[in-house]
Amino acid sequence: MSLQDKIREHLEITGLSMRALSMEAGLYPKAVATILNRPGHRPGRKILDALGRAMNVELPDTEPRTTYAQLITRLGIATGDRDVDSRNRRLRSRVNTVLRAAEWVPETEEVDRRRAVELFAGWSAATLGLAPRSFHSYKSDFMTAIDLACGGNRKQSIRDVSGLHRDIYEAIQSSTLPEDLKLNAGAFFFFLDRERLLPSQVDTHVLLQYFHYRCDDTAKTEAVCRKHVKRIAGLCCRLALEPAFAEYGFHCVDHPFGDQRDKYDVPVSTLEGFLREFDGPFTRWVMGMESREGLSHADFVAHLDREDAEKKVTGKLALLKPRKGGKKKTEAERKSAGFLVEDETWSEATLANRRGILVAGAKALFASTGYLIESVEEYSDPTVVEAVLEAVTAANSSKEFPSSYASTMGKAIKKMARDYVGRPDTEIDDIASLISDYSTGSKGIAERNKAKLRKIVGEKEQRLLDLGEILTDEVNARLDRSVRQHPGMKRLDCLDVEMARDMMCVVASDILLARAPRKANATGIKLSWISWREGLATITVPNIEVKMRDGSDPDLPIPLGGNESRRLRLYIDKVRCRVLREGDDRNPYLFPFQAITGAPGQAYSGLPERLMRHTKRVVGIRMNPHLYRHFLGWLWLREDPNRLPDVQRLLGHKTLETTLEFYAEIDETLALERWQKHLTKRKIRGTRS
Structure with missing residues (x-):
């Protein structure tokens, strides 16, 4: 029995209307009607689960639908109407283009509107x-083609009521309401009507x-x-305060969404007992301030x-008795006293990261089972650890790529269990x-990043390498327009803050392409460097600022080329002063802080996010x-696999093993491509005329 048949049978037995069943399931009123009456409509699993709970049955997914191959064939059938056939040829071409880009067979x-969205x-x-304009046309045409496959018709709007x-x-x-409120209003009032x-x-x-x-229609x-x-x-809140709309009876209303940053919907205050210990003695221990x-x-x-002073020393050895406080304590002595040695401690950044991970694990466990972790010792119990990792994995199971989140959490818990709590071997x-069980099973570059890297080929690769030039041309074009609109105004005076921040992205892109320093080193560059x-x-970059380096290691130099150096000079001399906040003239950083509030003398931590928006727009990848x-x-390495030692030095890896771990298995397709080229060459040589 199909999904639609099961729903119709339930309606006949219970006597409920489609609207009543929708409301009982906590869905929008037309949800059931849409499933039954819109050909080819495929509701999401959440909607089916909600309906299933209301009907007290398990509802199956919708039946197999039209494939894109069938849709393309359908669009290729001549109708005799010149305009329709011309439209269908355009739709067919654009469907094929999108399918190739998506790597869909x-x-x-199957044709699925939600997946296409x-x-x-x-x-x-x-x-x-x-x-951008052509991209929106492609999207519109692709959705039009889907509507042809799913039987979609022109939707009514506020203009029809x-x-x-x-x-x-x-x-x-x-x-005089804001323009975005005006644009959003039509769909809402059509729904109310x-x-x-x-x-x-x-x-x-x-x-x-x-x-x-809105989600389903x-x-x-x-999002x-x-x-x-x-x-x-x-x-609604704005209309409730506007005298001109008082007669309609609007009142202020809260939106139905909680804080989306906390998907477990568990307040941090719930974990007060655990965090009191974690933020107190555990933090002091893990940062090397105290012993266990x-x-x-x-x-x-x-x-x-005092122990040394109490030791009895006679004869000439008394002359060698160490001064008070003058003896350097060995690592063995410190470890035996319950201290962590320097290489085992966590930095402030690592501590903040691990704290967030452990809090998320405790929230996931509480949300899924009701079990509340109240101490560090309790968190490190193997039974609790297994439950935490299972809850976190379940919460992230819908992700496209395997995640190392659970295994990273497990490693943090293992450190607590072994070195702080002192649990048995x-x-x-x-x-x-358990950590091994939840490991992704792969080393080196994560699958998510590999998937992105494989897409950076051809024109995309070139656009990424030329990103600085592309963004500079865009800023110059905006400056040209501004100069034309303000005759007599100096070109530099037309440079606004947004343009200046885009020039920050130009310089940041040049630096990242020169040597790809880590995020903290890229945003934290000081003018004195x-x-x-x-x-x-x-x-x-001073050695102590670089990950895994100390005062005995070399610094990290990032040399820039001619064009990049000229852009950096221009930015420092004429652009940077336009992004300095009032009272922040002595900011030491190349990229000064940009938020409205905050203490002076900080770096622009939001720069990577701004740059990612540009790479998404220009290259197609964040x-x-x-x-x-x-x-x-x-x-x-793709260009020359023998460059492994050079890549090690370029990226500042301390050992060649680190470079090998990440890049030795670059991509088997590269080896296969080289073999195909070699095979083709040999076949051509062996071909008889």
Whole structure:
């Protein structure tokens, strides 16, 4: 029995209407009607699960649908109508282009609007090598082709209704409300008119219904629909305060979404017991300030000095008796007293990262089982560890690529269990076994990053390498327009803050392509680190600022080429001053802090995110600083596998083993491609004329 048949049978037995069943399931009122009456509609699993709970049955997925191969064939059938045939040829061509870019097999890939929406949400114009306007045309045509396969018709809108809701909509359009509220209003008031709801009836529950309606009836992702509904909540609050709309009875209403940053919906205060210990004695221990027993390092040294003083020394050995506090304590002495040695401690950044991971694990466990972790010792119990890793893995199971999150969490817990709590070796072995079970099973570059790197080929690769020039040309074009609009104004005076921040991205891109320093080193570059020689710049990152280096290791130089040095000089001399906040003239960083609030003298930590938006737009891929590191190694070794020692020096790896671990298995397809070229060459040589 099909999904539709099961729903119809339930309606006949219970006597419920389609609307009543939708409401009982907590869905928008037309959810069931859409499933039954819209040909080819494929509801998401969440909607099916909600309906199944309301019906007390397990609902199957919708039946197999039209494949893209069938859709393409259908579009290729001549209708005799010249305009329709011309449209279908365009749709067919664009469907094929999108399928190739998505690497979808037309013969097996089923036409699914929701999956298509998610696909385009993760793309940009650069993904298809198009201008932004053309990209939107491709998306529109692809959705039109899907509607042809799914039996979609022209959707009604606010323009098709009359009465109260149309009057409110027209009043909003002629008001002084922000433009985005005006643009969002039409769909919402059409929904209210269709559901016969008055403005005074709009509450959080109605907004939740509207959210489900938007998700299932539009070509928008859940994230976009959520943002839209939040703006509608803002619109209602704004209309409630506007005297011109007082007669309609609007009131302020909260949107139906919680804090999306916490997917487990567990307040941090719930973990108060665990965090009190973690943020107190455990933090002091793991940062090397105290021993496990709370003994400070100064007290430890004083204790050993007292022991030395009490030792009886006679004869000439008395002359060699060490001075008080003068003996350097060995690592063995410190470890035996419960201290961590320097290489075993966590930095502030590592501590913050591990704290977040462990909090997430405790929240996941509490959300899924109700079990509350109340101490570090309890967290390190192997039974609890297994449950935590299972809960975290289940919460992340929908991700496309395998995640190392659970194994990273396990390693942090293992350190607590072994070095802080002091659990028996058998229990430590159990935890190690669990970590192995939840490991992704691969070393080197993560599969997610490999997938991205494989897409950076041809034109995309060139656009990434030329990103500095592309962004500079865009800023110059905006400056030219501004100069034309303001005759007599100096060109530099037309440079606004946004243009200046884009020039920051130009310089950051040049630096990342030069040597791909890690994120903290790229954003934290100080002006004092830059030296010049014959017009060429070199940025020297001090050794102690580089990961895995100390004062005895070499510094990390980042030399820039001629064009890059000229852009850096221009930025420092004429652009940087335009992004300095008032009172921050003595900021030491190359990229000064940009937020409105905050203490002076900080670096611009949001720069990588801004640069990633540009790489997404220009190249089609979000390039974080660490992905730049992989890209440089990947690119150079792909061109010449014998460059492994050079890549080690380029990326600043301390040992060649680290480089090998990441890049030795660059991609088997590269070896296969070389073999195919060799095979083709041999076949041509062996061909008889």
